[in-house]
Each structure stands twice: as structure tokens, then as C-alpha cells.
Amino acid sequence: MANADTLRLSPPLQEHCDLGAATSYWHDTQGLNLPALLALGPAFEEVQTKRDLNFGYTQSDIWLRTHLHNDSDEAASWLVRFEYPFLDHVTLYTLRGQLSEAQHSGSALPVSTRALAHRQAVFPLTLEAGEQVTLYTHVSASGSKFLSYALMTPEAFYAQNDRHNFWLATYFGMLLALSTYNLLLFFGLKERVFLYYALFAFGFTLAILTFNGLGTLIFWSFLGDNTARLVAFGFTFASTMGTLFAQSFLNTALYCPRWHRAITFFRGYCWLALIAVMLLPTQPALRLMDITGFTASLLILACGIYCSWCRVPSARLFVLAWSLFLLGAAVFALRNLGLLPANFITLHGIQIGSALEMLLLSFALAARFNKLKKQKEQAQAETVAMLKHQETLLEAKVAERTYALERLANHDMLTGLLNRNGLARCASQALERSRQQHTPLSLFMCDLDRFKPINDAHGHEAGDFVLQQVAKRLTHLARNDDHCARFGGDEFVVLFEGLCDPKAIDELRCRIEQAIQQPIKLPDGRLVCIGVSIGTSTSYDANATLESLMREADHNMYAVKSCQPYYRYGSAG
Incomplete structure (x- = not known):
């Protein structure tokens, strides 16, 4: 029982x-x-x-x-x-x-x-x-x-695990890339600010890699009970390097000597804390790690705010970046101390905050790099050329990753509708349902008429606005299970599932024509009107494909367009 x-x-x-x-x-x-x-x-x-x-x-x-x-x-x-x-x-x-x-x-x-x-x-x-x-x-x-x-269930677990591993790999890949890149900048420019940043990122990566379990899973499971001590060491080391980076980046010795002395004094405490976390029992070492990290973040933020008030170069971006990191470190430390509830934000806040913080600081460091590059003498030309080569390699890798992500995107950035990739994916699924359920699939190809004069007379921004309004009207007319796509330029495609009655198809086509032909009020208050030529096709054959439906609809659309009045674009001659 x-x-x-x-x-x-x-x-x-x-x-x-x-x-x-x-x-x-x-x-x-x-x-x-x-x-x-x-x-x-x-x-x-x-x-x-x-x-x-x-x-x-x-x-x-x-x-x-x-x-x-x-x-x-x-x-x-x-x-x-x-x-x-x-x-x-x-x-x-x-x-x-x-x-x-x-x-x-x-x-x-x-x-x-x-x-x-x-x-x-x-x-x-x-x-x-x-x-x-x-x-x-x-x-x-x-x-x-x-x-x-x-x-x-095993299926749900491994599906979730794949998603988590993707984001963790992206996160740690970013940290490693930033650490390596700034270390290379240090070797090239001999500026310590890049070394301090690389060491700060390295200590933080070591700690968070161990804390998330990936470090022990892949690299150092032999540490046993000393695994927790490695987390304490990594975060405390990152706090120590963070104070050095803040002093160097903000040039506190020149702009705010009092803050420079205060941070130097606190760093002495950080070095003692770093020794203590290696000697104390593990739990007190972890508590000391939380207190040190939180205090260091708060002190550096206060210094950054003062430097921003004094108009120190790049101080505002530094404050913004460090505020994000402080927020993540605070929720991490307070959750560890039991003062905050454990949830997704408090569990992963330090990773989210640190990722944003390091990206912003990288932008700030890039600005510092450009300034230093202009100040270098001719004798350092080879060093600058080497750094440019490294920068080009990194930009190429970023461009390749960006291109790959864009290829995976399924939606049009302007209208929010499906793009060609998204249309192909949805059409494949819809055709499969059509075969299984023995129901037709109808495709409407809509080509806008009198659209080019709007671009010519009012500019491309007005043309983009018109395309967005057309997309909204198509979406409004479509059902929840229908699929709207911008096929390219001023061409739109709508997939309707389960439309069997030719009369219903004709009525829907008329409704779309009437909706699109309604005047559109531009942001400057002027009204414009466009037309639309619609070609339709319906799949009754189990072997139908998106390409065959598109060909038939395109043929019918041009047949409709040939019956439309001829509009001459440009000035009369």
C-alpha cells in the first residue's frame, strides 16, 4: 500500500x-x-x-x-x-x-x-x-x-543535457578565447592591463569550470575532496587579478591616488586570503572565497563610479561591465550563504553576468588597443602587424560562426515571417501531415504590385515599412496552423493546411487581396496603396513537393499579373 x-x-x-x-x-x-x-x-x-x-x-x-x-x-x-x-x-x-x-x-x-x-x-x-x-x-x-x-526519462534527460552542453561550450569557449586573445595582446604590446585581464579571466574560468562539474568530469576528477578547494582558489585568484586590472585599466595611480592606495591595501588582503584558502578547512575556505569575491567586486565598482564621475577615459563602460559582474557575483555568493533562494537566476547568474561583463570589457580593451596603436613608434610596426594578423584571424572565426548561425536562422529579420529556410522546413512537415491525413495543402504566392514607386518616391525605409504592414496583414488573416513567409523582395508565400473547397480558396484569396489593397499610412502621415497578384496551387498528390507547388503557384501568379493594368515606373518622356 x-x-x-x-x-x-x-x-x-x-x-x-x-x-x-x-x-x-x-x-x-x-x-x-x-x-x-x-x-x-x-x-x-x-x-x-x-x-x-x-x-x-x-x-x-x-x-x-x-x-x-x-x-x-x-x-x-x-x-x-x-x-x-x-x-x-x-x-x-x-x-x-x-x-x-x-x-x-x-x-x-x-x-x-x-x-x-x-x-x-x-x-x-x-x-x-x-x-x-x-x-x-x-x-x-x-x-x-x-x-x-x-x-x-532518459530521452528528456539527454535532450536537456545536449542543450546545456551547447551553452556551456559556447560560454567556456568565449572565456578561453578572450583570455588567449588578451594574452597575445600583452605579448605584442607589453601592456600589463592585457595580462591582468587574461589572468583574471583564467582564474575565473578555472573556478567556474570546476564549479559546473565539467572540469572534474573531463580533466581533474583525481582531485577528490580537494575539488572544492580548487573552486575557492580560482575565484580568490580572480578577485586578486581583478584589482590589478581595475587599477591598470582606470589608471588610478594618476586619476585617483586615494582609491589606488585603498585597492592596493585590499589586494594585500586578497593575497593573504589566497594563501588561507589553501590552508583552511574546505568550508571556511569557501566562505572566505564568497566574502573576498563580493567585497572585491563592490570595491572595484565603487572605484569605477568615482572614476566615471571624474571623467576618466572608458570608465563608464567599465562601470557598466563591472555592475553586471557584481550582480552575478552577488547572487552567487548570497545564494551560497543561504540568503537568496536557489533558482535558475541564482544558480547561473554569475555565468550570465560574467559573460556580459567580459564582452563589454573586451570592447573597452579594444578601444584601449586602438589608442595604444596610434601612439606606437615606427620601431614597433612589426609588432602591430602581428597583432593585426591575430585580430584578423579572430574576426574571421567570428565571421564564420556568425555566418553559420545566420544560415540556421529560419525567420526574416525585417518582417518576422519565415524566410526560405523556415518555409522549406515548415513545408516539409506540412506535406508529411498532408500525406498522413490525406488532406490537401494549398500554397498562395503573393507578388506586390506598384511597390517599386513607393521605394522610389518615399525611400527604402518607407518600402520596408510597407513590407512590414503587409506581413502583419497576412499574419492576421492566417490561422494558427498556417505558415506565412517572405520569399524574397516583395514576394510572400502562405501555406494553408486543410483547405478542400475551391470556393473557400477563392474567398480567402479575395480577402488577402482586399486586405493588402487597403491604404497604408506611412510614419510621416502620407497614405500609399499597393496591389497584389496571387497565384495558388493545391497538392492532391502524395508525391507533391514544395518546389512543385511553387512552380504551379508562380505560373498562376504570372497569369494573374498579366491581366493587371500596366504601370509605367519613372517620369513620362
């Missing part, structure tokens, strides 16, 4: 299930194993909200208990996934009657000993038809303990 708090599972309808609502917890100050825990029989506390699973820097271990029941008539496979990756040791016990099965994971374990080789603690779980089990999870971690976890 299932308990009142048992979570009932109904695969395959449920792909993702949050376990927090059916979980109870207990603080373990003795380091018990499962038999000792069951013999002791402690009173578990029920989780009321997700915030209850954020235990902060608690000294004790945490036990979680969840009752599960498979309501399906078939066996089901699941994955238990902990959202927070920075957990040293996580042991999942699956209690079936009197028998229990133990699985181990966590950032402090070698990859080969984890239940599943993943950056987060993930455990496979199989439930037989109608089976009820109790999950006991023992978590031991020196860092902040945020223990939100969920049950996912």
Missing part, C-alpha cells in the same frame, strides 16, 4: 517530475550509513517549498527520503538528477522491501566510480510494473548544499 506522501509515476506521460514536493529531509551530524539510519528511525521533516532544499553552508550531512510508486503496467526506466553540480559526495539508496541498492556520485568522486559519468550527480533507476520503492539520498558536501532534484 502506498504512503500518503508517495509520488505516483505514470510513464510515459511524465517525462520530468520534480521530487522536492514528495521529499522529506533530516540533518545528520553523525555520518550514518543507511542501516544505522533505519535503526535510529529519525523524524524526517517534510519539504514545504523548494527553498527548504537550500541548506547553505550547513556543517551536517543531509538525508533525503522520497517514496515512489510506478502506476504503470510496465517497467519504467528513469534518471534521478541533482540540479546543483557542486556536491562532493552523493549516495542514492534504493530501498525495495528489506533490500537496498547503493549508487555513488558527486564532484569529489573519480568519474569511473560514479553511477553515471556526468557533471551532475545522476543515477539510473528502474521500477517494475506497480513497484513501490523508497529513495534515501545521503549528501556530504563542504560547499553550499542546494539539493533540488528531479526524476527524468
Whole structure:
């Protein structure tokens, strides 16, 4: 018989299930194993909200208990996934009657000993038809303990994992590129500001790579319990380098000597903190990391605001960039200390803030680079040429990535409608539905008449405005399941699914003609009118393709256009 708090599972309808609502917890100050825990029989506390699973820097271990029941008539496979990756040791016990099965994971374990080789603690779980089990999870971690976890089907888990890996790879690729690029700038220009920035980015990347679990998964799982200490070292080192970068970038020794002395004094504390995080027990080291990082960010921001008020060059961009980083660092530190709830923003805020901050600082450094380049003497021409070559290579890589992303885009930037790629994708799906459901697919090709005189008389901005209004009118007439596309220039294509009646097609064509022919009020208040020639085609053949529909509609459209009055563009001669 299932308990009142048992979570009932109904695969395959449920792909993702949050376990927090059916979980109870207990603080373990003795380091018990499962038999000792069951013999002791402690009173578990029920989780009321997700915030209850954020235990902060608690000294004790945490036990979680969840009752599960498979309501399906078939066996089901699941994955238990902990959202927070920075957990040293996580042991999942699956209690079936009197028998229990133990699985181990966590950032402090070698990859080969984890239940599943993943950056987060993930455990496979199989439930037989109608089976009820109790999950006991023992978590031991020196860092902040945020223990939100969920049950996912393997398909949902790996689909989500692919998305997360894409963004993480993009994020860390950006950090690595910025670090390397600024290091090359330092070697070329011999300006320490680029070295300080590269070291700051390196320390931050080291810490965040370890914190997210990718570092231990790929590179240094052999560190064991020292993994958390590497996070503390990386963030504290980044704070130290950040003070040097701020002084050099803002030239505080010249513009604000008092702030320069204050930051220098604080950096002495940072060096002591860097030594301390290597010697202190892990949890105090992590607390010291949070305090040091938050204080350094706040101090640098205050200095930047003062320099901005004094009109120091590039200080405003520096303040904007550092404000974003401070916001991310603040939510990271306050969540670790248990003062903020754990959610997507507080878990990933430091990554979002740091990415924006480093991009903005890179722009500021690029401006500094251009200024320094103008000041170099002729003897440094070869160095400048080498740096230009590196800059060209980086710009080429960015251009290649931008081009690849643009190729993947499915929508027209001007009108918001589908572009050709998007139309091809939607048409392929619509044709497949048409074959399966034995329903026709109608294609309307709309070519605007009298559009060129608007461009000639009012300018391309007015022409773009007219195209946007036409797109809005087509979208308004289309149903939710229809697809509108800008095929190119002043040509639009609309796919209608399930239109069987030729009379209905003619009526819809008339409605589109009437809608487009309505006067359009330009932003300057003038009214313009355009016409439209519409060619239609309908697929009744299972072998129909988008190309065949387009050819037929294009032929019919030109037949309609040939019957339209002839409009002479340009002045009369």
C-alpha cells in the first residue's frame, strides 16, 4: 500500500517530475550509513517549498527520503538528477522491501566510480510494473548544499543535457578565447592591463569550470575532496587579478591616488586570503572565497563610479561591465550563504553576468588597443602587424560562426515571417501531415504590385515599412496552423493546411487581396496603396513537393499579373 506522501509515476506521460514536493529531509551530524539510519528511525521533516532544499553552508550531512510508486503496467526506466553540480559526495539508496541498492556520485568522486559519468550527480533507476520503492539520498558536501532534484526519462534527460552542453561550450569557449586573445595582446604590446585581464579571466574560468562539474568530469576528477578547494582558489585568484586590472585599466595611480592606495591595501588582503584558502578547512575556505569575491567586486565598482564621475577615459563602460559582474557575483555568493533562494537566476547568474561583463570589457580593451596603436613608434610596426594578423584571424572565426548561425536562422529579420529556410522546413512537415491525413495543402504566392514607386518616391525605409504592414496583414488573416513567409523582395508565400473547397480558396484569396489593397499610412502621415497578384496551387498528390507547388503557384501568379493594368515606373518622356 502506498504512503500518503508517495509520488505516483505514470510513464510515459511524465517525462520530468520534480521530487522536492514528495521529499522529506533530516540533518545528520553523525555520518550514518543507511542501516544505522533505519535503526535510529529519525523524524524526517517534510519539504514545504523548494527553498527548504537550500541548506547553505550547513556543517551536517543531509538525508533525503522520497517514496515512489510506478502506476504503470510496465517497467519504467528513469534518471534521478541533482540540479546543483557542486556536491562532493552523493549516495542514492534504493530501498525495495528489506533490500537496498547503493549508487555513488558527486564532484569529489573519480568519474569511473560514479553511477553515471556526468557533471551532475545522476543515477539510473528502474521500477517494475506497480513497484513501490523508497529513495534515501545521503549528501556530504563542504560547499553550499542546494539539493533540488528531479526524476527524468532518459530521452528528456539527454535532450536537456545536449542543450546545456551547447551553452556551456559556447560560454567556456568565449572565456578561453578572450583570455588567449588578451594574452597575445600583452605579448605584442607589453601592456600589463592585457595580462591582468587574461589572468583574471583564467582564474575565473578555472573556478567556474570546476564549479559546473565539467572540469572534474573531463580533466581533474583525481582531485577528490580537494575539488572544492580548487573552486575557492580560482575565484580568490580572480578577485586578486581583478584589482590589478581595475587599477591598470582606470589608471588610478594618476586619476585617483586615494582609491589606488585603498585597492592596493585590499589586494594585500586578497593575497593573504589566497594563501588561507589553501590552508583552511574546505568550508571556511569557501566562505572566505564568497566574502573576498563580493567585497572585491563592490570595491572595484565603487572605484569605477568615482572614476566615471571624474571623467576618466572608458570608465563608464567599465562601470557598466563591472555592475553586471557584481550582480552575478552577488547572487552567487548570497545564494551560497543561504540568503537568496536557489533558482535558475541564482544558480547561473554569475555565468550570465560574467559573460556580459567580459564582452563589454573586451570592447573597452579594444578601444584601449586602438589608442595604444596610434601612439606606437615606427620601431614597433612589426609588432602591430602581428597583432593585426591575430585580430584578423579572430574576426574571421567570428565571421564564420556568425555566418553559420545566420544560415540556421529560419525567420526574416525585417518582417518576422519565415524566410526560405523556415518555409522549406515548415513545408516539409506540412506535406508529411498532408500525406498522413490525406488532406490537401494549398500554397498562395503573393507578388506586390506598384511597390517599386513607393521605394522610389518615399525611400527604402518607407518600402520596408510597407513590407512590414503587409506581413502583419497576412499574419492576421492566417490561422494558427498556417505558415506565412517572405520569399524574397516583395514576394510572400502562405501555406494553408486543410483547405478542400475551391470556393473557400477563392474567398480567402479575395480577402488577402482586399486586405493588402487597403491604404497604408506611412510614419510621416502620407497614405500609399499597393496591389497584389496571387497565384495558388493545391497538392492532391502524395508525391507533391514544395518546389512543385511553387512552380504551379508562380505560373498562376504570372497569369494573374498579366491581366493587371500596366504601370509605367519613372517620369513620362
